[in-house]
Amino acid sequence: MPELPEVECCRRALLPIVRGRAIEDVKASASKHVFLTPPHEMARGLRGCRITGIDRKGKYLLFRLSKPSRTAQKPPHGATLLVHLGMTGQLFSRAYAPDKHVHMTMRLAGAKHLLYFRDARQFGKILLLAPKEEASNARLEKLGVDGLEVRGEHLWRETRGRAAAIKALLLDQSSVAGVGNIYADEALFAAGVRPSRKAGRVTRDECERLAAAIRTVLTRAVELGGSSISDYIHPDGSPGYFQIEHRVYGRTGRPCVTCGAPIKRVVIGQRSAHWCATCQK
DNA sequence: ACCGCACCCTGAGCGC
DNA sequence: TGCGCTCAGGGTGCGG
Numbered sequence: 001m002p003e004l005p006e007v008e009c010c011r012r013a014l015l016p017i018v019r020g021r022a023i024e025d026v027k028a029s030a031s032k033h034v035f036l037t038p039p040h041e042m043a044r045g046l047r048g049c050r051i052t053g054i055d056r057k058g059k060y061l062l063f064r065l066s067k068p069s070r071t072a073q074k075p076p077h078g079a080t081l082l083v084h085l086g087m088t089g090q091l092f093s094r095a096y097a098p099d100k101h102v103h104m105t106m107r108l109a110g111a112k113h114l115l116y117f118r119d120a121r122q123f124g125k126i127l128l129l130a131p132k133e134e135a136s137n138a139r140l141e142k143l144g145v146d147g148l149e150v151r152g153e154h155l156w157r158e159t160r161g162r163a164a165a166i167k168a169l170l171l172d173q174s175s176v177a178g179v180g181n182i183y184a185d186e187a188l189f190a191a192g193v194r195p196s197r198k199a200g201r202v203t204r205d206e207c208e209r210l211a212a213a214i215r216t217v218l219t220r221a222v223e224l225g226g227s228s229i230s231d232y233i234h235p236d237g238s239p240g241y242f243q244i245e246h247r248v249y250g251r252t253g254r255p256c257v258t259c260g261a262p263i264k265r266v267v268i269g270q271r272s273a274h275w276c277a278t279c280q281k
Numbered sequence: 282a283c284c285g286c287a288c289c290c291t292g293a294g295c296g297c
Numbered sequence: 298t299g300c301g302c303t304c305a306g307g308g309t310g311c312g313g
Contacts, residue, residue: 002306002307003306003307006306033289033290059307084308085306085307086290086307086308087290087305087306087307087308088290088291088305088306088307089307101291119290119291120290120291120292121289121290121291121292121305121307122289122290122291123289123290123291124307125308139308161283162283162284163283163284164283164284164285168285173307173308180306180307181305181307183306229305229306230292230293231292231306232306269286270285270286270287271305271306272304272305
């Protein structure tokens with residue numbers, strides 16, 4: 001499911017459902033792939049915590065937790081539940097009959113439905129961070145500038161001297177965090193830059209256009225609720241609509257919306273890249 | 282430091 | 298129906 005817009009939509013939809021609620025019970029599967037914190041430890045650590053908020057960093061969701069202290073003082077607990085949705089991860093809270101792909105179920109005090117984490121391919125990750133671990137967490141530490149805030153100057157610095165394709169660099173979360181395959185293709189089209197261009201050959205002017213395109217595309221996608229292709233749906237089960245505005249992604253062979261030439265597809269960095277040979281230089 | 286590739290896992294869709 | 302193949306929005310880790 002998840003690039004930045006889908007993760008952000010998930011965050012916004014879940015926030016009013018979970019904020020302020022206590023976690024009464026947790027059920028965890030035995031998946032070694034999904035649980036970076038062992039399931040037992042995860043369940044034990046979460047039980048009794050209150051969810052105070054949800055932040056997002058790139059494609060990660062950070063559930064902020066506090067634990068009522070038995071001693072009268074109340075220093076913030078500060079633990080964080082880190083969730084990455086991978087390719088097929090879903091977080092949702094609605095009437096649902098769990099199947100074999102559900103890896104974690106949380107019962108929240110006073111909530112209408114259970115909160116589910118489901119992931120068929122198990123590329124998603126769940127991790128519990130102790131209060132002081134977030135700052136030193138390698139996964140979070142390596143994330144670059146968030147896609148919604150990327151500037152041309154940043155892209156210019158990141159791309160200098162780089163021989164890899166610009167698309168490969170956009171997919172690298174340590175340069176720009178949150179951009180994935182769909183939005184990289186869409187942003188490159190909007191900026192008129194071929195995905196295969198060596199990053200180091202992208203001009204200063206194009207870096208400005210590309211950064212602006214990334215921000216615009218991501219912002220618009222968030223407004224439309226993300227792209228619902230394959231199995232991405234909102235926490236309440238409703239779809240997003242940005243796929244209607246895809247101009248190159250998934251449109252191989254169909255006419256370019258600008259010039260009519262057939263959209264091409266090539267593989268870059270083990271991922272398919274979609275682009276227009278006329279409009280993108 | 283950087284780059285390209287193999288790999289992790291399951292399901293859907295296609296041609297035969 | 299079933300088989301074998303390709304494809305899928307993610308990231309990590311390795312050798313060169």
